[in-house]
Amino acid sequence: MSYLSPPEFATKMIDAGESKVFMATRDTVIRAFMAGAILALSAAFAVTVTVQTGSALAGALLFPVGFCMLYLLGFDLLTGVFTLVPLALIDRRPGVSLRSVLRNWGLVFVGNFAGALAVAVMMAVIFTYGFSTAPDEVGQAIGTIGEGRTVGYAEYGAAGMLTLFIRGVLCNWMVSTGVVAAMMSTSVSGKVIAMWMPILVFFYMGFEHSVVNMFLFPSGLMLGGEFSVSDYLLWNEIPTVVGNLVGGLTFVGLALYATHARTGATRNQPVPAQADTPAQLDV
Numbered sequence: 001m002s003y004l005s006p007p008e009f010a011t012k013m014i015d016a017g018e019s020k021v022f023m024a025t026r027d028t029v030i031r032a033f034m035a036g037a038i039l040a041l042s043a044a045f046a047v048t049v050t051v052q053t054g055s056a057l058a059g060a061l062l063f064p065v066g067f068c069m070l071y072l073l074g075f076d077l078l079t080g081v082f083t084l085v086p087l088a089l090i091d092r093r094p095g096v097s098l099r100s101v102l103r104n105w106g107l108v109f110v111g112n113f114a115g116a117l118a119v120a121v122m123m124a125v126i127f128t129y130g131f132s133t134a135p136d137e138v139g140q141a142i143g144t145i146g147e148g149r150t151v152g153y154a155e156y157g158a159a160g161m162l163t164l165f166i167r168g169v170l171c172n173w174m175v176s177t178g179v180v181a182a183m184m185s186t187s188v189s190g191k192v193i194a195m196w197m198p199i200l201v202f203f204y205m206g207f208e209h210s211v212v213n214m215f216l217f218p219s220g221l222m223l224g225g226e227f228s229v230s231d232y233l234l235w236n237e238i239p240t241v242v243g244n245l246v247g248g249l250t251f252v253g254l255a256l257y258a259t260h261a262r263t264g265a266t267r268n269q270p271v272p273a274q275a276d277t278p279a280q281l282d283v
Contacts, residue, residue, distance in 0.1 A: 002187040009183040010260035013253070018088035019082055021100045025107060026122070028076070032111025033118075035075035040119035040215035042066020044138075046203065051141050060204035064178075064196045071182050071195065077211050077239070078108050083176040083248035087257055109241075116214035123215075124222040133222040146220025149208070150231040161239060164208060169205030169251075170245020174198040176248035180256065208240040 004012070020028070042063055043155065050059030070077070085104050088096045125131065127139030136141065153160035181194035217225075217232040 002190050004184055004186070004226050006256070006260040007263075009180065010256050012095070012183045013084055013180060013256065014091050014261060017081075017084035017086065018093045018096060019092075019106075019173045020076065020104055021083050021088055021096050023104075028104065028107045030115040031075045032108040033115040034073070034080075035070045035077045036112035036115025036214060037119050038073075038075065038115075038209055039077065039211050040116040040123075041107075042069075042121070043212050043215050044219075047141055047145070048138050051138050057204060058118055058180075062201055063203045064199035067175075067178060067199045068192045068195050071179065072188065072191065076108055076111075077158050077175075077179075078105065078112050079172045079175045079211065079244050079248055080179040081105060081108050082172065082245045083179060083253040086249055087261075090254075091261070092259065104196075109147040112211045113214045116211060117218050120215050120219040120222065124219055125207045127223060139219075140208065142216060143220045143223040143225035146217045146225035146232070147227050149213075150217070150227040150235045154231065154235045161237070164236065164239045165243045167206070168210070168240040169206040169247035170205070171202050171209045171240075172246075172248035173246040173251040174202035174207065175209060175244075175253035178202075180252060198221045208236070208243065210237060210240045210244050213237055213240055 023031075041064060045066070046059040046063035048059075049062055050056050053059075071080075081104055085101050089098065089101050124135075124139070127135045127142075149164075153164045156163070175198065177198040178195045181198065182191045184194050185191050213232075213236055217227075217236060220227070221229065221232070
């Protein structure tokens with residue numbers, strides 16, 4: 001059968017986290033760069049579909065194509081390593097330390113950002129014909145997204161920051177579920193179907209994904225969005241990264257590890273009472 005049981009894919013999660021810790025720096029950065037670039041292209045695609053069709057649902061239905069491609073190709077997102085890599089530390093795999101976990105996160109962050117930024121520059125060139133004209137309709141929409149999801153939160157102060165953080169938590173609850181879903185099947189079609197569902201939920205609900213935002217906000221700044229780099233970092237990227245870490249590790253990584261990799265002791269079944277025998281009744 002192509003379906004793996006929860007205990008089986010829970011073990012694969014820990015193994016995957018361990019392998020990422022010991023991966024060569026070059027490979028870690030290349031895979032992260034490509035993941036950031038492909039996800040950025042997928043985000044540009046989804047915004048284009050949404051603008052041209054007027055349907056946010058259409059864009060959300062098609063966005064997961066990029067996520068599926070990058071994971072089938074073996075690339076890594078920050079949101080995924082937030083969930084998988086700590087499990088190798090928690091499971092006490094030999095040679096895995098907190099320092100090695102943080103090293104992996106740092107390299108993946110840099111790679112994802114570089115890939116997303118490269119695509120942001122290329123798409124800005126397309127939207128403006130090499131910065132010779134005003135942004136087209138899609139470019140204007142991306143600039144608006146950047147404003148609404150930075151200064152839009154800032155208008156509400158602490159309540160806006162809390163909302164942003166919770167959206168980051170919910171985002172990686174779904175995205176990391178998609179990462180794990182790829183391990184549930186040994187067939188390409190099974191992996192794609194399983195990944196598609198939670199990614200659709202995250203994108204349509206407008207949750208905050210740190211790597212998608214590495215494309216949207218630099219793009220918005222280049223396309224005339226009325227917000228600053230400090231607005232982007234303080235009122236989006238940093239709280240989103242923290243929310244993504246909490247959501248993925250808590251609701252996916254630790255939850256699955258606790259109940260499928262390190263299950264609790266099985267409760268003793270009560271022994272059924274035996275009916276009295278005729279001999280006992282005669283006494």
